[in-house]
Structures are given as structure tokens and as C-alpha cells.
Amino acid sequence: MKTKDWFTDWFNTSYYHILYKERNDTEAQVFMKNIVALLSLDKSTHILDLPCGKGRHAVFLNSLGYRVTGADLSENSINLAKKHENDTLHFEVQDMRAVFKNKYDAVFNLFTSFGYFEDDKEDLLILQNIKNGLTKEGVFVFDFLNAAMVKENLVTKEKKVVDGITFNITREISNGFIVKHISFFADTENHSYTERVKYLDLEKMTTYLEKVGFKIEHTFGDYQLNSFNSKHSNRLIIVAK
Ligand SMILES: C[S@@+](CC[C@H](N)C(=O)[O-])C[C@H]1O[C@@H](n2cnc3c(N)ncnc32)[C@H](O)[C@@H]1O
Known part of the structure; x- marks a missing residue:
């Protein structure tokens, strides 16, 4: 039976994984390599990949030597991801609207995993949870679509x-x-x-992030970390502290 939230149902089906099976893992890995190099992330960094899906970024980040937790609302995706678990890589079911139990040095929200909710208050709640879930010097990496494109x-x-x-x-x-x-x-x-993904552009994202106390440090327009341009960029990637 379907629930009231499309994202709870659809992302938990096997059909979702079939439709998107050609997702580009190489591109995801290039992005992760570029972002950890840019941020000079120390190997002791504990990264939260939220939501992680089946864990394609989390598993790769862990292979680079980082301690990684992946969390997602979809039980089916977490069960698939759990096959990769080891001492420094863990997965759990978590709703990003719920307060985090732990603090992290970095939180990554990747591949348009935001903007699913009708009410702006729920978007803000997630960003507030992320802010509160970061250590003092913690960093947030936010990879969203470029709505104008x-x-x-x-x-x-x-x-x-x-x-x-x-x-x-x-x-x-x-x-x-x-x-x-x-x-x-x-x-x-x-x-x-x-x-359904909310039409969120850089201006609106900036307002959101500032409201919960984040300061934007960088904006990029693709996984090679070229600068963001609303007319030409494929992605809107924000790094905030
Ligand atoms: C577009 S997918 C991206 C997943 C992953 N970051 C990737 O790149 O493969 C969005 C993910 O958000 C998860 N999700 C949706 N609503 C959520 C919520 N409220 N809390 C946690 N995860 C959620 C879905 O289950 C889905 O795995």
C-alpha cells in the first residue's frame, strides 16, 4: 500500500533502482575525489552521507580511507548497502527530518536528495538537523540540480x-x-x-542556508568543480560551514 509521501514509496521499490541503474558511478567517484581534495579532508574525518541510497558514494569514500556512515529512509536501499559494511563503514535507516543522534565532521547530501517536501519548513528542518549534526569546524556538501538548466x-x-x-x-x-x-x-x-523536487535556485538555497546559520564557502557547477553559472551548469554544488 502506498503512503502519503511519494519519496517513501518510490525510492523503496526495486523499479526505482532499475530505472536509474545506469547512474554514473565513475562520475560520482570523480566528484568525491575532487571534493575531498578541495576540502583537504583528513583521514580521521567522519563523514555522514545522507541520504546515501545503496551507498555508492559512501562505499567509495570509505575506500579512500574515511570513516563513513550512510543513512537513508529506504529500508531496501540500506539492506543492499549493508553488504558493504566494515569497521569504518556503517549504514542505517534514518529520516533526515529527525534529529541526528551523533555529530559528524562532514555531511554530504548528494545527487538531488532534497526539496521533496511541500512545506519550506521541512526543508529548513533538514538543514537545521544537518547544521546541528556537524562538529564546530564541520563542513556541509550539498549537491543539487541546477533548476534553471x-x-x-x-x-x-x-x-x-x-x-x-x-x-x-x-x-x-x-x-x-x-x-x-x-x-x-x-x-x-x-x-x-x-x-517532485522543489524548484530551488541558488538565491533560495542561500536564504535557506543562512536562516539555519550556514555560511556558503564555495559554489560549483559540476563534478569537476568548475564555477557555478545558472545558465550553463549541470549542477548546483554548495560547500557551507
Ligand atoms: C535521488 S536519491 C539519491 C541517493 C544517493 N545520494 C545517490 O546519489 O545514489 C534520493 C534518496 O533520498 C532518500 N530519501 C528521501 N526522503 C528521505 C528522508 N526524508 N530521509 C532520508 N532519506 C530520504 C531516498 O530513499 C533516496 O535514496
Whole structure:
């Protein structure tokens, strides 16, 4: 049975992992290498990857020598991630709207893992939790989509066949959200899910971050850490303390 929150249901299905299976791990690893070098993160750093999904960034960061905790709302994703656990790599189910139990030297929120909630108060609550969950010199790495680019290049209709499933996808920008409708037939049933990500640009993110006491130190526009440009950048990457 579906819950009231699309992100609780959709991200916990096996279909979500099928649709996005071609996600570029090499690109994710290049980003992680670049960001830890930029931040000169010491090997004693404890990083929280929130939300971590199946742990693709967390596992790689741990392989570089960092102590890493990955947390995500999706039980299925955490169960898959747990297969990689070791003494310095742990995974747990956690809702980012809940207060953290521990403090971390760095919190990474990667690959558009924000802006899912209707009310701005919930966005702020997450950022406040992250702020409170950081040590005094702790750093926040925030990797979001570049809303202006998404709007400019919106593919309104798309058909994608992955593992024999035909996903029919439509996209629109509506009431301040970038909305993606996904429908498909699988396992003898019709399915439909909707992803909704708030249209958040640098200005709005800056307001959010300042409200909870963060100071932006860098903004980048891609995983190679080139500067952010709202017209040309693929990503909006913010480093804040
Ligand atoms: C776009 S995925 C990105 C996951 C991961 N960072 C990656 O790059 O593979 C977004 C993730 O957010 C998680 N999520 C959604 N709402 C959440 C919440 N309230 N608390 C914790 N995780 C949540 C989903 O389960 C999903 O794994």
C-alpha cells in the first residue's frame, strides 16, 4: 500500500533502482575525489552521507580511507548497502527530518536528495538537523540540480526501456516543483509514481542556508568543480560551514 509521501514509496521499490541503474558511478567517484581534495579532508574525518541510497558514494569514500556512515529512509536501499559494511563503514535507516543522534565532521547530501517536501519548513528542518549534526569546524556538501538548466532543457516526454520494462516518463514544472510522472507495466500490473523536487535556485538555497546559520564557502557547477553559472551548469554544488 502506498503512503502519503511519494519519496517513501518510490525510492523503496526495486523499479526505482532499475530505472536509474545506469547512474554514473565513475562520475560520482570523480566528484568525491575532487571534493575531498578541495576540502583537504583528513583521514580521521567522519563523514555522514545522507541520504546515501545503496551507498555508492559512501562505499567509495570509505575506500579512500574515511570513516563513513550512510543513512537513508529506504529500508531496501540500506539492506543492499549493508553488504558493504566494515569497521569504518556503517549504514542505517534514518529520516533526515529527525534529529541526528551523533555529530559528524562532514555531511554530504548528494545527487538531488532534497526539496521533496511541500512545506519550506521541512526543508529548513533538514538543514537545521544537518547544521546541528556537524562538529564546530564541520563542513556541509550539498549537491543539487541546477533548476534553471532543468527548466531550459525540460524533456517533456520520454520512453526508456530498462531490463525489459518500458518506462513512460513525462516532465513538467508546476506550482514551484519539477515534476516527473513515471508509468510502466511490470509484474502483471500497471504502476505509476511521481517524483517532485522543489524548484530551488541558488538565491533560495542561500536564504535557506543562512536562516539555519550556514555560511556558503564555495559554489560549483559540476563534478569537476568548475564555477557555478545558472545558465550553463549541470549542477548546483554548495560547500557551507
Ligand atoms: C535521488 S536519491 C539519491 C541517493 C544517493 N545520494 C545517490 O546519489 O545514489 C534520493 C534518496 O533520498 C532518500 N530519501 C528521501 N526522503 C528521505 C528522508 N526524508 N530521509 C532520508 N532519506 C530520504 C531516498 O530513499 C533516496 O535514496
